[in-house]
Amino acid sequence: MDIVLTAVAVMTLIFVVLGLGVWVFSGLAIVALLSLVLIGDVSFHRAGAILSRIIFSAGNSWELSAIPLFILMGELIFRSDISDRLFKGLEPWTKKLPGGILHTNVFGCALFAAVSGSSAATTATVGKITTTELKKRGYNRSLSIGSLAGAGSLGLLIPPSLVMIVYGIQSEVSISKLFMAGILPGILIALLYSGYLIIRALMNPSLCPPENVSQISKLKSIVLLLPVISLIVIVMGAIYTGIATPSEAAAVGVFATLLILLKERQLSFAMIQEALIATLLSSTMVCSILITAALLSTAMGFLHLPSELARYIANLHLSPAWLLFALAIFYIVLGLFLDGISITVMSLPITLPIVVQAGFDPLWFGVFLVILIELGQITPPVGFNLFVLQGLTGEKIGQVAKAAFPFFILMCTAALILCLIPNIALWLPNLLSPN
Amino acid sequence: VTKFDFTNEYNATSIHAQGDQYFIDQVSKLTKGDVQITLHTGGSLGFKSADNFYAVSDDAVQIADTLAGSMAGIDPIFLVSSLPFLVKNEKQAEDLYKIAKPYYQKIFAKNGQILLYASPWPASGIWSKKTVTNKQELANLKIRTYDKNGTLTLRDAGADPIKLSWADVVPQLSTGGIQAVLTSADAGASGKFWEHLDNYSAIQYAIPLNMVHMNKDEFDDLPKKDQQAILKAAALTDKHNWQAVKTRVAENYKELVAHKVTIHKDLPKPFIHWLQESAKPSLKEWLKDTGQPGQTIIAEFEKSK
Amino acid sequence: MLIRFLATLSRQLNRLSGALAMLLIVYVLCHILLEIVLRLFGTSTYVLDEFVGYAVAAITFLGLGYSLERNSLIRVNILMDRLPERFHWLLDLLVSAMSFTIFTWISYYWYINTLRSFQRGTTSSSIAETPLWIPEGMVLIGLVLLCFTLLVRMLLLISTRHVPHIELAQSHE
Ligand code: NA
Ligand code: NA
Numbered sequence: 020m021d022i023v024l025t026a027v028a029v030m031t032l033i034f035v036v037l038g039l040g041v042w043v044f045s046g047l048a049i050v051a052l053l054s055l056v057l058i059g060d061v062s063f064h065r066a067g068a069i070l071s072r073i074i075f076s077a078g079n080s081w082e083l084s085a086i087p088l089f090i091l092m093g094e095l096i097f098r099s100d101i102s103d104r105l106f107k108g109l110e111p112w113t114k115k116l117p118g119g120i121l122h123t124n125v126f127g128c129a130l131f132a133a134v135s136g137s138s139a140a141t142t143a144t145v146g147k148i149t150t151t152e153l154k155k156r157g158y159n160r161s162l163s164i165g166s167l168a169g170a171g172s173l174g175l176l177i178p179p180s181l182v183m184i185v186y187g188i189q190s191e192v193s194i195s196k197l198f199m200a201g202i203l204p205g206i207l208i209a210l211l212y213s214g215y216l217i218i219r220a221l222m223n224p225s226l227c228p229p230e231n232v233s234q235i236s237k238l239k240s241i242v243l244l245l246p247v248i249s250l251i252v253i254v255m256g257a258i259y260t261g262i263a264t265p266s267e268a269a270a271v272g273v274f275a276t277l278l279i280l281l282k283e284r285q286l287s288f289a290m291i292q293e294a295l296i297a298t299l300l301s302s303t304m305v306c307s308i309l310i311t312a313a314l315l316s317t318a319m320g321f322l323h324l325p326s327e328l329a330r331y332i333a334n335l336h337l338s339p340a341w342l343l344f345a346l347a348i349f350y351i352v353l354g355l356f357l358d359g360i361s362i363t364v365m366s367l368p369i370t371l372p373i374v375v376q377a378g379f380d381p382l383w384f385g386v387f388l389v390i391l392i393e394l395g396q397i398t399p400p401v402g403f404n405l406f407v408l409q410g411l412t413g414e415k416i417g418q419v420a421k422a423a424f425p426f427f428i429l430m431c432t433a434a435l436i437l438c439l440i441p442n443i444a445l446w447l448p449n450l451l452s453p454n
Numbered sequence: 455v456t457k458f459d460f461t462n463e464y465n466a467t468s469i470h471a472q473g474d475q476y477f478i479d480q481v482s483k484l485t486k487g488d489v490q491i492t493l494h495t496g497g498s499l500g501f502k503s504a505d506n507f508y509a510v511s512d513d514a515v516q517i518a519d520t521l522a523g524s525m526a527g528i529d530p531i532f533l534v535s536s537l538p539f540l541v542k543n544e545k546q547a548e549d550l551y552k553i554a555k556p557y558y559q560k561i562f563a564k565n566g567q568i569l570l571y572a573s574p575w576p577a578s579g580i581w582s583k584k585t586v587t588n589k590q591e592l593a594n595l596k597i598r599t600y601d602k603n604g605t606l607t608l609r610d611a612g613a614d615p616i617k618l619s620w621a622d623v624v625p626q627l628s629t630g631g632i633q634a635v636l637t638s639a640d641a642g643a644s645g646k647f648w649e650h651l652d653n654y655s656a657i658q659y660a661i662p663l664n665m666v667h668m669n670k671d672e673f674d675d676l677p678k679k680d681q682q683a684i685l686k687a688a689a690l691t692d693k694h695n696w697q698a699v700k701t702r703v704a705e706n707y708k709e710l711v712a713h714k715v716t717i718h719k720d721l722p723k724p725f726i727h728w729l730q731e732s733a734k735p736s737l738k739e740w741l742k743d744t745g746q747p748g749q750t751i752i753a754e755f756e757k758s759k
Numbered sequence: 760m761l762i763r764f765l766a767t768l769s770r771q772l773n774r775l776s777g778a779l780a781m782l783l784i785v786y787v788l789c790h791i792l793l794e795i796v797l798r799l800f801g802t803s804t805y806v807l808d809e810f811v812g813y814a815v816a817a818i819t820f821l822g823l824g825y826s827l828e829r830n831s832l833i834r835v836n837i838l839m840d841r842l843p844e845r846f847h848w849l850l851d852l853l854v855s856a857m858s859f860t861i862f863t864w865i866s867y868y869w870y871i872n873t874l875r876s877f878q879r880g881t882t883s884s885s886i887a888e889t890p891l892w893i894p895e896g897m898v899l900i901g902l903v904l905l906c907f908t909l910l911v912r913m914l915l916l917i918s919t920r921h922v923p924h925i926e927l928a929q930s931h932e
Binding site for chain 3: 039040043044046048068070074079080081083087103251263271273274296297303304307308320344405409417
């Protein structure tokens with residue numbers, strides 16, 4: 020079958036199956052099976068052998084362990100008064116800023132991204148802490164969910180980053196340099212988001228309720244922020260001194276949270292039990308979708324879809340600028356229904372050589388690619404940040420996707436800026452390690 | 455036209471992927487395009503090396519390139535190519551492979567598969583920050599190892615072996631969490647280890663093999679002439695790969711020198727002897743695990759030296 | 760009568776496997792922390808990524824039935840919202856049947872594989888030489904329990920003609 024037609028057929032299948040209201044995790048498995056059998060002409064018997072093995076292989080993954088642990092950390096913080104103090108402590112800093120503590124979402128995610136390698140974990144943890152509080156205070160629902168969806172995906176761009184490690188291994192670009200290259204674009208995106216929040220708040224003050232003018236001085240607010248600050252210092256410290264690997268950071272985070280709660284005398288057996296129940300529910304939801312998304316990726320691999328599409332682009336012999344544009348469309352389209360790591364692995368053997376041939380620095384392309392992949396996290400029908408937020412807030416997926424849309428546009432803008440000024444990515448790695 | 459999918463875990467520029475592509479090109483040429491094979495590099499089909507044996511057996515995927523050591527839990531005979539300090543160079547590794555081949559073939563046959571060809575790794579050595587050329591310098595060295603025998607051997611040799619996933623290796627090197635890595639010059643070069651490490655000790659720890667195996671039913675379903683063509687392509691690739699690994703090592707060394715990595719080739723005899731002694735328990739245990747076949751292989755190999 | 764018994768059974772089984780999954784989360788935490796401490800002293804458990812991998816797989820699959828009963832697995836309700844209330848159970852039945860079918864089918868193939876690992880004594884190639892049927896079996900149990908939970912859900916839907924409403928388990932059991 021024609022490759023474009025195949026892509027359209029798969030997308031239709033996803034929309035129909037998920038639209039029926041099948042649980043997302045089983046819906047993805049069903050689409051994987053149907054694609055293999057109906058489009059790929061694979062026998063049911065072979066499809067059974069394929070999918071049963073992949074479902075175990077994808078679940079049996081050390082990298083996934085960060086997800087339940089980071090969620091546990093979020094649940095513990097949520098159940099203590101650390102989150103409450105975080106908002107109180109931020110008030111004196113943000114009260115002059117239009118948008119108020121909505122900015123907590125953006126800067127919370129940017130900071131948290133520095134300890135977590137995945138965007139699902141970033142969104143889930145920060146979201147757990149902020150969504151309830153922002154709702155309680157009467158902030159505009161759509162802005163608070165949207166900013167969280169967008170900023171959560173910074174988890175991939177600000178180091179450490181799982182996708183960058185995969186890209187580095189595949190492209191033989193230095194992982195350390197990739198990590199450095201992601202920092203400034205990450206900050207750029209965070210600033211774009213904050214700027215957008217400021218503009219929206221200025222245009223329509225009713226989106227953000229007036230905060231009770233707090234009497235807390237900036238000095239006193241530091242005391243309130245101390246638990247969160249020390250958490251971040253401990254976890255980042257553990258990673259950047261080499262005591263823990265990025266994959267282990269989540270365990271350090273939970274441990275540090277437990278210590279702080281113990282010191283503050285807020286730890287109880289009932290609380291731990293509640294947190295564990297909530298963690299199991301959230302992490303099962305997230306991990307099961309990640310696992311069956313791997314089934315879908317495998318099915319697409321057997322259909323040769325990503326590689327054929329990439330080859331199609333390669334054969335167009337475009338000028339460098341049009342090539343980037345075509346690749347951006349290509350990755351955004353794949354990002355609609357596949358997860359970032361799979362897309363990277365399946366397409367790179369074909370796209371990377373064309374990109375290098377066209378004269379682009381593979382280090383720069385890595386950052387560009389990560390931004391494109393981040394976009395896929397917030398686009399329906401399969402967008403992990405959307406799923407996480409749907410689970411957290413109970414809002415409909417359509418609402419969540421709509422709320423995330425302005426941030427999708429902002430991230431596209433960031434990708435464009437990165438094309439126009441490549442040094443945003445390259446400056447820092449070249450400064451710190453020339454040659 | 456018959457279409458097959460071929461999975462491997464390594465990136466497109468790796469020696470394994472290049473060998474596999476060579477095989478695919480040969481098959482295409484020899485069958486005049488009757489058999490088309492698509493290579494999926496980087497584990498992009500979702501299969502890890504540990505999945506491959508039964509994935510091919512069950513025809514989930516038709517052909518796979520699999521690290522032999524990862525099949526040790528299916529039969530310990532697969533460990534022979536990664537036994538520490540058994541072979542000294544590529545020539546001996548090839549001899550050992552030829553001696554052990556009938557045993558590999560038997561296991562694959564019993565599971566509905568055929569062994570097509572082997573894909574050897576460049577020899578593994580020690581990448582490190584400081585020089586590691588004697589027993590004292592090895593003592594308490596935090597070094598990342600990749601398999602059970604490496605861990606046991608280096609522990610007995612006085613180092614502190616650490617097990618980490620490959621994705622964690624570079625972050626840990628950059629922060630100093632580990633000081634050394636046991637791997638080939640090739641793998642280190644593709645991870646740009648010279649950004650963090652300055653030395654490579656060519657201890658010739660082992661020359662492990664990858665094996666490329668195919669589902670037997672799929673093979674049998676092909677017309678006779680295509681079967682012949684595949685076997686011929688496999689034989690050609692086998693030859694190609696044993697040659698490629700030698701050129702690869704030479705290229706790697708040039709690259710290392712260009713990046714100011716000091717290569718320690720002629721290591722002091724007592725150091726090598728100490729390492730070999732430390733590896734003895736692993737060899738002994740392997741002989742116990744495999745019984746008669748293992749002893750026969752080793753005996754024949756010693757005779758061939 | 761039988762349906763009510765099955766529903767209770769399903770609840771109890773899921774509670775048990777949920778508890779096991781939570782214990783495994785605690786285990787993962789402890790093992791990683793232990794490894795960090797050991798590494799500081801230049802030693803290791805040598806099995807961290809392997810065992811934690813098994814545990815994560817087990818946590819997710821053992822948690823599936825548990826989460827399904829508590830309505831915390833997300834779905835897209837575009838169609839449901841447009842359908843009159845009295846047809847909701849029918850749509851839910853269709854969706855449950857589809858899910859039941861695919862996971863029964865996957866479980867069947869995974870059962871064949873797990874049985875083979877058990878009969879042949881296949882182990883991992885690590886230092887631990889873990890018998891593979893153990894982690895594979897945990898995933899199998901989770902899958903089977905998921906199928907059972909879906910089956911009970913279908914029976915409940917048919918008998919009550921109502922979508923089962925079990926509150927989101929924010930509070931205690
Ligand atoms: Na990150
Ligand atoms: Na998406």
